[in-house]
Amino acid sequence: MSESAGSLQADYMQVLVAQLRYQNPLEPLDNNEMTSQLAMFAQLEKLETLNTSFDDVLDNVEGSYAASLVGKDISFLGEAEDGNIDILQGTVERTYKNTSEDELYLIVGEYALGLKDVISVNAASQAESETTTESE
Secondary structure (H helix, E strand, O other), rough: OOOOOHHHHHHHHHHHHHHHHOOOOOOOHHOOOOOOOHHHHHHHHEEEHHHHHHHHHHHHHHHHHHHOOOOOOEEEEEEEEOOOOEEEEEOOOEEEEEOOEEEEEEEOOOEEHHHHHHHEEEEOOHHHHHHHHOOO
């Protein structure tokens, strides 16, 4: 189990207070070392916050990308009707986020795919092309 930087810093402060309380007066703790350790914990906490922010940005980008695929034809690996794994094609009908797994899925017919399963994306589906042609 990984602890957060804040809880590690709180634990360190408890140990530091105990060390200061019971230190040998003839050999006091080095102030520079204590300051350096506190600075490292502060940096660790900032890096942890930055990492969380990057995770949020990545989630937003993936969500936007998945939404942009709705209505587009994609190629992906899947089980064909004969039971063999093959490259299949289909139109992305919608996206779905499984909150318990924190996974984003593309729904293509009877398939639910992760973004990593997409092999290629065509510029527009046939239905989208027909709509564009009819409106011109």
